[in-house]
Amino acid sequence: MLGIYADLPWSYAAGAGIALAAAHQLRGARRATAAAAAPEAPAGDAPAGGADEPVPGRAPRVAGATGGRHFALAMAYSLLIFVPTSLFVTATHPQWATLQQTSHLSHGALTALAAGEAALTAAGFLITRGLLVAGRIRWAACQVILANLLMCLAVVHGPDGDGWKRFLSTDRADYRAFPPFLDVGDLGAITGHVADFLTSGLAAALYVTGALALGALGLIMGVLHQFGLTDAGADGPGPLRAALVAGFVGGGAAIVAVLTSALVDGLGWVVLGAVVPVLWVAVVARGAFAAVVAADLALPAEQDA
Secondary structure (H helix, E strand, O other): OOOHHHHHHHHHHHHHHHHHHOHHHHHHHHHHHHHHHOOOOOHHHOOOOOOOOOOOOOOOOOOOHHHOHHHHHHHHHHHHHHHHHHHHHHHHOHHHHOOOOOOOOOHHHHHHHHHHHHHHHHHHHHHHHHHHHOOOHHHHHHHHHHHHHHHHHHHHOOOOOOHHHHHOOOOHHHHHOOOOOOOHHHHHHHHHHHHHHHOOHHHHHHHHHHHHHHHHHHHHHHHHHHHHHHHHOOOOOOHHHHHHHHHHHHHHHHHHHHHHHHHHHHHOHHHHHHHHHHHHHHHHOOOOHHHHHHHHOOOOOOOOO
16 A cells, blocks of 8 residues: 555554554463463462453463464454555556556566565564563564554655655656755645645555555454453553554654654764664653553553563
């Protein structure tokens, strides 16, 4: 939907997002596995809640992440919705999908793209799931946040800093005709170019495929998140507030991508030496953005065994 450069990190983010949305269920699966592995206590030593006390969270029906229904759901989304829509846009608009790098993609290249997207969805789910069951909730949230940042960088910066211009151009000829920005008077021409793109046949295809892919992902994640809160008895946000948190994640990633692209354009790639530590403090470190997102979504507590 957003071109090859952006669809690959989207694939990872989708798998990670589905796992994160099912955090309570997957943590419940870990507790259920641990309880099954523990030796039976004597009758007199039974816990106050009773030996048959239900374990919070809807554990997968089959032991192990690759046999769980949540993993199957993530792969169903990838193979039935995301990959077909991505391939449709890529096959019908190869110049736009490759940021005007090539005019034709062979069947082998399209097959490799489909396999890569499916593999990244699986990787995103399994890595995030592993972090969740280990109690590394903040790092699990980072899988989604940082993948979204990479996706935004692919759109905004692209391979040469002109990613947003290439994204808003239907083909090579359209990209070459993109008006230069030399003074305020050029804004009118740029606005006209953008308007032409937004009303093009390509844009119409993106609206439809994007609504399908993003809508299905939002529905899956929303349902899993609300089921998890209910099963765990957690007091968490409703669907609208959870969607607002997701919007802040996406919007924040877009803003950081724009700022990073501007710095790289002005100072070169060496600026990443300063950007990465700042991102670590702002996003990854304890109490930073990832921890706030986990708290706002009422995800399981960090290292909650």
